[in-house]
Amino acid sequence: MERILLSGGFVRPAFGPSLSLDGGRLGLPLSGGVCWQGWGGPTARHPARGLPRSLEVLLPRLDGALHGLTVVGAASLFCEGIPHGALCGEWIARSGPKTVRLEMRMGEHVVESTDLEPRKLTTSDRCAIRTIGLMDMVGLTVRVDVFDFPLSLGELDSLEFVTADAGASFVWSDVFLGMEKPLVCPFRGQGGSVSISEIATLVRMRDRERLDAAQEQLAHSLRRAGSLDEAKGLALTYLGTLCGALLESGAPRSFHLMQLEAARHLDAQKTLEDVVIAAIHHVQEALEGVLPSSDRNDDPIGRAQKWIGDHYAEEIEDEQIAEMVGLSTSHFRHRFRERAGQPFQKYLIGVRLEKAREMLLAGKMPVHCVARAVGFRSLPHFTRVFGQRFNVRPSEIKGTGSR
Numbered sequence: 001m002e003r004i005l006l007s008g009g010f011v012r013p014a015f016g017p018s019l020s021l022d023g024g025r026l027g028l029p030l031s032g033g034v035c036w037q038g039w040g041g042p043t044a045r046h047p048a049r050g051l052p053r054s055l056e057v058l059l060p061r062l063d064g065a066l067h068g069l070t071v072v073g074a075a076s077l078f079c080e081g082i083p084h085g086a087l088c089g090e091w092i093a094r095s096g097p098k099t100v101r102l103e104m105r106m107g108e109h110v111v112e113s114t115d116l117e118p119r120k121l122t123t124s125d126r127c128a129i130r131t132i133g134l135m136d137m138v139g140l141t142v143r144v145d146v147f148d149f150p151l152s153l154g155e156l157d158s159l160e161f162v163t164a165d166a167g168a169s170f171v172w173s174d175v176f177l178g179m180e181k182p183l184v185c186p187f188r189g190q191g192g193s194v195s196i197s198e199i200a201t202l203v204r205m206r207d208r209e210r211l212d213a214a215q216e217q218l219a220h221s222l223r224r225a226g227s228l229d230e231a232k233g234l235a236l237t238y239l240g241t242l243c244g245a246l247l248e249s250g251a252p253r254s255f256h257l258m259q260l261e262a263a264r265h266l267d268a269q270k271t272l273e274d275v276v277i278a279a280i281h282h283v284q285e286a287l288e289g290v291l292p293s294s295d296r297n298d299d300p301i302g303r304a305q306k307w308i309g310d311h312y313a314e315e316i317e318d319e320q321i322a323e324m325v326g327l328s329t330s331h332f333r334h335r336f337r338e339r340a341g342q343p344f345q346k347y348l349i350g351v352r353l354e355k356a357r358e359m360l361l362a363g364k365m366p367v368h369c370v371a372r373a374v375g376f377r378s379l380p381h382f383t384r385v386f387g388q389r390f391n392v393r394p395s396e397i398k399g400t401g402s403r
Contacts, residue, residue, distance in 0.1 A: 004224070005029060005070060005176035008159065009058035010036060017137045019072070019144060019173040022310060026132055027223050027272075028072065028146070031174055035135075038089070038161070040078050040169025048078065048169045057159040057175050066156060068178035069093070069149040074113035074135065074142040074171040075104060082106045088168035091161050095153040102127070102149045110168055113142040116369050126150050134313065134373055137171070139362045141373060144173070151178075196238070200245040208287070214238075215283050222276045232266045235279035242286055258286060277323045284326040300325035301339045304332070312351045313375040318344040352376065353389050360397050367394045
C-alpha cells in the first residue's frame with residue numbers, strides 16, 4: 001500500500017506569520033500560507049485571548065483508507081505555569097456516531113515553542129513528534145513540529161481543533177489526512193503525468209520542457225517510495241529508459257558507462273533524499289549532454305546561494321549542494337568561490353553569523369539558543385567566530401536593537 005497525505009483546508013487569517021520551509025525536502029506538501037493561531041495567554045487581558053478557540057478543517061475527498069492525522073505548527077506559546085499533564089487542546093474527529101479525541105497534553109505533546117531544542121519522540125498514545133525547523137512570528141523565533149497521530153476511521157464527517165482552558169496558544173500551518181492506496185507505477189501516465197513509454201517520443205521531439213516535468217515527477221515519486229531499494233530501482237528504470245532513448249537519438253556510446261556509474265552511485269546512497277539528489281544529478285547530466293536546457297538564465301550558483309539562505313541552520317556539505325544543482329564537486333567549488341569571493345564553508349558560516357546577529361539584536365532569545373538556531377553545535381565555536389566577524393562578543397550585542 002502507498003501512504004499519501006491530503007491537505008485539509010481551513011480559513012486562514014488575511015495576514016500573519018507563514019512557514020517558509022522546503023516541504024519537498026521534508027516530504028510534506030506544505031502550503032506556505034498564513035498560519036492559524038488559537039486562543040491563549042496567561043491572563044484575561046492577554047492579546048491572544050481574543051483569538052478563536054476552534055479550527056474547523058475542510059476535508060479533502062478520501063479515496064482510500066484513513067490511517068492518520070498529520071499536523072504542522074508550533075505547539076505552543078504561553079505555556080509557563082501550565083502543570084505537566086494538563087490538557088491544552090484536542091483534535092476531534094467524527095464519523096457517524098463515533099467520535100475520536102486526540103488530546104495534546106502539557107509536557108508530552110506540548111512544550112513551549114520558544115524553547116528551540118529539537119524534539120523527536122513517540123508519546124504514550126503513539127503520536128510521533130519531530131521538529132522540522134524554525135519560524136519567525138513577528139520577531140519571535142519559535143520551534144516548528146510535526147505531529148503524526150494514528151487515526152483509523154471509515155467515512156470522516158468532520159474534523160476540528162479546540163483549545164482547552166489551560167492557556168496554551170497553538171499555531172497551525174498545515175493539516176493533512178493520511179490515506180492508504182494500492183501502489184501503482186508512478187509512470188503510468190495518469191492524470192496528465194508522463195508515462196514511461198513517452199520518454200523516447202519526448203527525446204525525439206526534443207521536448208525539454210516535458211522531460212523536465214518528468215524529472216520532477218521522478219523526484220516526487222522517489223520521495224514517496226516505500227523503501228530505499230524501491231527508490232533505487234525506480235531511479236534506475238527511469239535512467240535506463242532515458243539513456244536508451246538518447247542513444248537512439250545519437251548520444252555517444254559512453255552513455256552505457258554513464259548508466260553503470262549511476263547504478264554504482266545510487267547503490268551507495270543511504271537515505272531517500274540522497275537517492276533523489278543522486279538520481280536528478282544523473283538525469284540532468286544525461287539530458288545536458290544531448291538536449292541542453294533552453295533556459296539560458298539557469299544559474300546553479302545562484303540556486304545554491306538561495307538554498308543556503310533557506311536552509312542555513314541545517315547540516316550542509318558542498319558535495320550535497322553540488323549534486324543538487326547538477327555540478328561536480330570540484331567544478332562547484334571553483335565556481336562558488338569565483339562568484340562569492342570565498343570558499344563554500346566560509347560563506348555558509350557568514351550567512352549563519354549574519355542571521356545570528358539579527359536574532360541577537362531582536363533581543364528575544366538567549367545566546368545559546370541563537371547559536372543552536374542558526375546551525376552551530378558548539379557555543380564556544382560560535383562565540384569565537386562571532387567575535388572574529390563583528391569584533392564583539394554575542395552577549396555584548398544581545399538586545400541592543402530593542403533599546
